[in-house]
Amino acid sequence: MGILVTRRAALLGGAALALPAVRRARAQQTLEWVAGSVGGGWYTMAAGLSSLIAEENPEIRIRVVPGGGLANPTRINNGQSQMGWGIDAFTAAAARGEEPYSAKHERLRSLGTGYSPTEHNLLRAVAAGGPEDMRGILTQRGLRIATPQRSSTDEMTMQRILRFLGTSPDAIRQGGGRYLNGSYTDIAAAFADGQVDYLYCALAKPAAILTEIGTGRRAARLVGFPDDVRKHLADTYAYSEGVLPAATYPALQSADLMVTTMDSVILVHETVPEEAAYRIARTLIRNRGQRLTAIHASMGAFDPRVAWKYEGVPLHPGAARAFREAGVMPAA
Numbered sequence: 001m002g003i004l005v006t007r008r009a010a011l012l013g014g015a016a017l018a019l020p021a022v023r024r025a026r027a028q029q030t031l032e033w034v035a036g037s038v039g040g041g042w043y044t045m046a047a048g049l050s051s052l053i054a055e056e057n058p059e060i061r062i063r064v065v066p067g068g069g070l071a072n073p074t075r076i077n078n079g080q081s082q083m084g085w086g087i088d089a090f091t092a093a094a095a096r097g098e099e100p101y102s103a104k105h106e107r108l109r110s111l112g113t114g115y116s117p118t119e120h121n122l123l124r125a126v127a128a129g130g131p132e133d134m135r136g137i138l139t140q141r142g143l144r145i146a147t148p149q150r151s152s153t154d155e156m157t158m159q160r161i162l163r164f165l166g167t168s169p170d171a172i173r174q175g176g177g178r179y180l181n182g183s184y185t186d187i188a189a190a191f192a193d194g195q196v197d198y199l200y201c202a203l204a205k206p207a208a209i210l211t212e213i214g215t216g217r218r219a220a221r222l223v224g225f226p227d228d229v230r231k232h233l234a235d236t237y238a239y240s241e242g243v244l245p246a247a248t249y250p251a252l253q254s255a256d257l258m259v260t261t262m263d264s265v266i267l268v269h270e271t272v273p274e275e276a277a278y279r280i281a282r283t284l285i286r287n288r289g290q291r292l293t294a295i296h297a298s299m300g301a302f303d304p305r306v307a308w309k310y311e312g313v314p315l316h317p318g319a320a321r322a323f324r325e326a327g328v329m330p331a332a
Contacts, residue, residue, distance in 0.1 A: 002226060005074070005319070008024075016257035021035060022223060025063065028058075028059045028060075028061065029059060029060055029061070029273070029276055030061040030062070030063060030066055031060065031061070031062050031082040031083055031272070032062075032063050032064075032080075032081040032082055032083070032084075033050060033062050033063065033064045033073050033077065033081065033083050033085075033183070033274070034065055034066075034067035034075050034080075034081040034083075034084035034085070035047075035064050035065070035067055035082055035084065035085055036066065036067060036068060036069065036085060036115070036152070037066055037068065037148060037149070037152070037183045037184050037186070038066050038183065039093065039183060039184045039185040039208070039209070040148075040183075040184045040203060041116065041118075041203050041204045041207060041208070041296055041298065041321065042067075042069075042085045043064065043084075043117075044208075044296060045115075045204075045295055045296045045298075045299065046062075046064045046084075046085065047064050048063035048294075048296065049062075049295060050063075050064055051285070052189050052283060052287060052291070052295070053279075053280055053283050056279075056281065056283045056286075058257070059277045060280065061133050061274060062083075062235070064165060064310045065081065066278030067081070067085070067151070068089055068148070068149065068151035068152040068153070069085065069086065069087040069152055069154075069252075070090060070100065070150075070152055070153050070155075070156050071151040071165065071308040072084045072085055072086055072087075072152050073086050073090065073091050073095075073105050073108060073267060074094065074101070074105065075102075076268070076269050077094070077105040077106070077107045077108050077269070078105075078109075078111070078268050079269055081269075082268060082269050082271075082272055083111075083249070083266065083267060083268040083272065083280075083282055084266075084267055084271070085104050085240070085264055085267070086110075086264070086265040086266075086267040087118075087262050087263070087265070088109075088113055088238075088262055088263045088264075088265055088310065088312055089238040089239055089262055089311055089312075090111075090153050090262075091108065091265050091267065091312045092238065092311075092312030092313070093237075093238075093314055094108065095108060095230060095313045096267075097282065100156060100323075105119040105313075107269055107270045107271075108231065108267055108268075108269070108270070108313040108314075109232075109267070109268050109269070109270050109272070109277075109313060109314055109316035109319075110220070110266060110267055110268070110310055110312070110313050110314070110315055110316065110319070111265075111266040111267075111268060111280060111281045111284070111315075111319040112148075112265070112266065112281070112284075112307035112308050112310060112315065112319060112323070113263050113264065113265040113266075113283075113307055113310035113312075114263055114264075114267070114301060114302050114303055114306060114307045114310075115263075115264045115266060115299060115301075115302050115307070116204045116263070116264040116296065116298040116299055116301070116302075117242070117261060117262075117263050117264075117298060117301050117319035118202050118203065118204045118261060118262050118263065118264060118298070119202065119203070119242065119244050119259045119260075119261050120154070120200075120201075120202045120207055120221065120225070120259055120260040120261065120262075121156060121199075121200070121201055121202070121203065121207070121210060121212075121222055121259070122134055122137070122198065122199075122200050122223040122225075122245075123191065123196050123198065123199040123200075123201075123210070123220050123221070123222055123223070123252065124137060124197065124215065124221055124223055125191070125194075125197045125198070125218055125219070125220055126220060126221055127218070127219065128197035128198075130197075132221075132223065133159075133223065133226070133331045134223050134224070134225060134226055134229060135165060135226060135229075135320070137223065138161065138162060138165055138167065138199060139165055139166070139167055140291070141175045141176065142175065142176050142177050142198075143177040143178075143179075143198065144177055144178040144180075144195070144196040144198065145172070145177075145179060145180070145198040145199065145200060146180040146182065146186075146187035146190045146191060146195075146196040146199050146200070146201075147179070147180070147181060147187065147197070147201070148181065148183070148184060148187065148201060149181050149182060149183065150181060150279070152202075153202060154200065154201050155181065157202060157233070157260070158200045158218065160233065160236075160237065161229055164229065164232050165229075166186055173282075173316065178195075178196060178287055179188040180195070180196055184201065184203070184209050185209070187199055187201065187209075188209040188213060191213060191218070191220075192194050192213060192216050192218055194218070198207070199213075199225045202262065204251070204296065204297075204298030205244070205248050205249075205297065205298060206297055208249060210222075210249055210252060210256065211249065213252070214249050214250070214251030214252045215251065220252055220276065221252055221253065222244070222249060222252045222253045223257075224258050224259065225241075225257075225258055225259050227258075227262050229260070229301070230258065230259075232242065233260050233265060234260075239260050239261065239262055240261045240262060240263070241258065241259065241260055241261055242258075242259060242261040242262070243256050243258060243259070244255070244256065244257040244258075244259050251253055257278075261285070265310060265312065265313075266284075267313070268316055270316075272318070273318070274316075274317050274318040275318065275320065275323070276323075277316040277317070277318025277319050278318035278321045278322050279318075279322075280318075280319075281316075281321075281322035281323065282317040282322040282325070284302070285304045285322055285323070285326045285328075287306060288302050289301070304328045305324055305328045307323070308320070308323040308328065308329045320332070
């Protein structure tokens with residue numbers, strides 16, 4: 001009898017010990033993070049952050065998939081992906097249902113902004129000759145230029161600049177030029193191979209494709225943004241502007257360049273559990289500085305003291321809890 005009781009106790013004890021593991025397994029959650037094109041900074045950053053988040057929160061698993069800044073807010077708002085990257089100005093437009101969006105995106109929430117300030121870049125091949133300023137380049141006949149795919153904020157911005165300058169992708173093609181769309185890898189290869197003479201992209205510095213072009217055989221130079229173009233984009237579409245320091249791409253520039261800029265927001269669907277959003281935001285806040293910079297240099301700019309202040313879409317309650325716990329956001 002004593003042996004039987006002991007065995008029963010052992011079995012019950014074993015079952016009791018197994019229960020926490022069962023609970024953990026049941027509590028484990030997988031989220032899909034829609035990033036940018038494979039080969040771009042957003043994809044690299046999302047992959048690095050997903051590993052960091054899983055390291056500190058074993059119950060959270062994040063699967064990274066390709067996307068684009070223009071389409072990501074809609075994908076998240078519709079629940080196709082639970083989280084992803086967004087661009088500050090475009091996300092605010094999506095929430096309001098303003099161009100280029102046709103309906104209000106009311107189910108978007110954020111984990112803050114400032115994660116990766118992004119510069120817009122226009123690159124020209126030196127051997128192509130011709131104009132060296134943005135206006136002259138983009139309005140010349142026979143222009144051959146490559147931009148990312150149409151689901152990207154890069155390409156939408158390029159269209160906005162062309163419209164401001166009185167031209168368009170169709171006008172470029174009709175004038176005997178070439179307007180090529182593709183992934184970052186594709187357009188970099190097209191530029192390197194001489195299929196196009198100009199390249200437009202919006203990537204956080206240092207952008208891998210620009211660094212690689214700078215070490216390639218085809219000499220190239222970055223082009224600054226004129227005052228009127230920067231002002232138009234800022235006043236009409238809420239972009240920002242900044243300086244690309246001369247030392248950023250030494251092979252592509254010899255002086256500081258004034259450029260149009262934007263910033264990255266981490267978006268989540270409103271149904272993401274508060275605890276999951278809290279743990280993700282807490283991990284990002286804890287690892288600001290060296291750990292985030294190791295994932296991508298641009299993430300060194302992340303400052304929790306201002307990140308929570310983004311007003312384009314509401315801050316997720318879980319993120320608000322993490323920022324308050326860190327002492328950078330006032331109590332409710």
